[in-house]
Amino acid sequence: MKLHQLNTLAAIADTGSIRAAARSLGLSPAAVTKAMRELEADLHAPLVVRGASGVAFTEFGRALVVHARLVLGQLQRAQAEIEALRGAAAGKLSIGVTPWVALTFLPPAVQRFRERMPDVQLEFFEGLLAVVQPRLRDGSLDFSIGRPAPASPQSEFQNVPLFSTHAAVVARRDHPKAGCRTLLDLEDEQWILNWDPASRESMSNNLFVKRGMRVPRTIVLAHSLAIVLGLLAHTDMVSIFPWPLVEVIRAKENLWALPLRETLDETIISITSRRGAPTSPAAACFLDCLRETIDTGARSQDPEQRRLFHSIELLL
Template sequence: MKTHQLNVLVTIADTGSIRAAARTLDLSPAALTRTIRDLEADLHVPLVNRSATGITFTEYGRALVVHARLVVAQIAQAEAEIDAMRRAPAGKLTVGVTPWVALAFLSETTRCFLDQMPDVQLEFYEGLAGVVQPKLRDGTIDFVIGRLAPVTVQSEFRHVPLFVTHSTVVARRGHPAAHARSLAELTDATWLLPWDAGSRDSHAHILFRRYGLAEPKRIHYVHSLAIALAQLADSDMLSIFPWPLVESDMVRERVCALPIGDDLEETSIGIISRRGQPMSSVAECFVQCLRNVISDGVRSSDPDRRRLFHAIEVVT
């Protein structure tokens, strides 16, 4: 297998046809067809099914596309690394970010990073682990800032902890249960909770089981922070947010924390990357900027800024 063959395969998968891939690569459709046939001959298996309506990938083709994406991405990263050593860093950095982490820390981290590497193009994906991990796996994303499902910590991904934080119950201001002091008082409430496809059990099942309580009967799930905030602000639903998110200006204007005395879940946030693949100097710079933002916030003399970081324990 040759690099240009894998690049052709990935481009066909991304564009959906040989003609579209040919336009993207500025080559003729006939040249791409020959490339795929040569690759099939080398591997002794069919990679695509050809018909009058176009092509589809065989099971061999689909399997090879997954590996081809990683190879192509790794080569692009190597080229960017060499370019960075020769001159001012450029290229592109793609980061997956858990939504609440993005809202609490991302803008300041981005400013810090672009001050140091103004010629690097940034691309962000917002999503829970079940959304961004497939993109990390195929090389679309360079690394993820978020929570890693425990079952994969020691397998295909590497997880470097950044900080630990806790969560609290939130509701709209003036909610009838605004003065509740325990989860036991809230089992009859309607809940709106995040659902992470990377977790075996639901958020509510784990939380209420810990205190020997029955899981609430009325639970709805949400995959968007914006949707969650809109729903909470205009209803009597309850949710569970990490403390740094609760203390952010945008959220504090719309919901408030309930004075729950129970010790809710502890969340470890870290950098998730493909195991066995070194991070580029550009990625390392971004991670260091994030570390600096968090460390400076924890030690800040500004009470408003320090409030955002009061529930964070930095992992050294």
């Protein structure tokens, strides 16, 4: 396998056709086709199926695309690290960010980073597991910041705890149960939760079952914070938000943290990356900026800032 062949394969996967891949690479369609045929001959396996509507990848092709992206991404990181060592930090940093972090700590952290590495191109993805895990796997994402996926010593990902925070049950201010004091009073309510489907059972057990409650009959899973906010504002649904997000949106969105006697379990926010992948200078700088943002906010003279950060405990 040659590097230009892997680059061609990744371009076809990104663009969906031979002609579009040729345009993106500045080559002729014949050159792209030749590179693919040579790669298939080297591997003794068909990689793409050509049709009137474009190309489709075979099982062999889909497997190789993952490795091709990983190799190409790692080479880009190596080049960026060499440039950083030479004092010419550039390149790209791709990060997955859980939505509530994006609304709270991300803006000042990005400002700090831009001051230190203005030539590094930043790219953000909403950090739901279904979005970030495939990108972490193929190397197109450097790391993600959010709730960690279940991990084991054999996992392809590693999780490093960044900070912990408490959470609150929220509803609109004029909700019929706005003044309730126990979770048990909410057993028959409709819940809308920004949970990953794979974690639903374990998180339901932690939140409801271990407190002697039955799991609510109606739990709507939402893969967008905007959907959660819209439904909370116009229905009798309830949800769970980390406290920093409650501080940011409760006035603007007319939401209310219910005054429950119970303390909800801490939420751990971790840095998730591909196991064994080195941390680039740009990634290390960004994480430093995020930690400094949280630390500075907790010690701010501005009461609004202190309220935002009061529930945060740095773990790294």
